[in-house]
Amino acid sequence: ETGVTQSPTHLIKTRGQQVTLRCSSQSGHNTVSWYQQALGQGPQFIFQYYREEENGRGNFPPRFSGLQFPNYSSELNVNALELDDSALYLCASSSHGTLPGGNYGYTFGSGTRLTVV
Amino acid sequence: DAKTTQPPSMDCAEGRAANLPCNHSTISGNEYVYWYRQIHSQGPQYIIHGLKNNETNEMASLIITEDRKSSTLILPHATLRDTAVYYCIVRVAYTGFQKLVFGTGTRLLVSP
Numbered sequence: 001e002t003g004v005t006q007s008p009t010h011l012i013k014t015r016g017q018q019v020t021l022r023c024s025s026q027s028g029h030n031t032v033s034w035y036q037q038a039l040g041q042g043p044q045f046i047f048q049y050y051r052e053e054e055n056g057r058g059n060f061p062p063r064f065s066g067l068q069f070p071n072y073s074s075e076l077n078v079n080a081l082e083l084d085d086s087a088l089y090l091c092a093s094s095s096h097g098t099l100p101g102g103n104y105g106y107t108f109g110s111g112t113r114l115t116v117v
Numbered sequence: 118d119a120k121t122t123q124p125p126s127m128d129c130a131e132g133r134a135a136n137l138p139c140n141h142s143t144i145s146g147n148e149y150v151y152w153y154r155q156i157h158s159q160g161p162q163y164i165i166h167g168l169k170n171n172e173t174n175e176m177a178s179l180i181i182t183e184d185r186k187s188s189t190l191i192l193p194h195a196t197l198r199d200t201a202v203y204y205c206i207v208r209v210a211y212t213g214f215q216k217l218v219f220g221t222g223t224r225l226l227v228s229p
Binding site for chain 1: 151153158159160161162163204211213214215216217218219220221222
């Protein structure tokens with residue numbers, strides 16, 4: 001069973017640029033969520049993708065967007081980068097639907113460290 | 118969203134039990150409590166989760182109070198490799214999706 005893979009591991013961008021981060025979900029998982037973790041803080045929910053559509057979103061502006069592909073992998077796109085977008089971006093995969101005991105197992109990747117200068 | 122409150126840091130001697138508390142007084146009846154840990158800014162690692170009853174697995178035990186307003190994660194025999202930031206999390210459900218609401222975490226330092 002493969003885990004969640006994210007690429008790239010580190011990235012440096014200039015303010016105003018655009019960035020694309022990638023995530024391959026764990027085998028058997030069909031749902032992908034993205035989280036932003038600023039330095040010294042807990043991760044914050046950005047959005048979730050299921051069946052190639054965004055089905056839930058946190059308090060993030062529209063310049064944060066995403067895609068999910070038929071193989072359940074996903075991309076996070078951020079336009080017009082700002083200095084405050086510097087953070088660790090985490091992808092978590094899970095299996096949509098009710099499992100025994102209501103267990104939604106979330107597997108996180110190691111993240112992409114984005115630095116905006 | 119339900120909010121969790123944790124002490125910012127705790128110390129534990131190697132081989133002793135580590136008891137990490139968490140308050141989640143605004144939790145709703147169908148919201149699960151999850152615990153994850155994070156080492157050196159890697160991705161969070163699943164530890165355990167529960168709804169009402171106490172839970173135990175090979176890593177830890179989770180004790181949830183009867184009113185569900187607080188919980189305690191117990192690492193029965195802490196090792197140096199258990200040094201990490203531990204997050205108490207509430208899984209919040211909306212129509213069609215769920216999300217994990219993280220607190221600020223407890224930095225656990227296990228010392229020899």
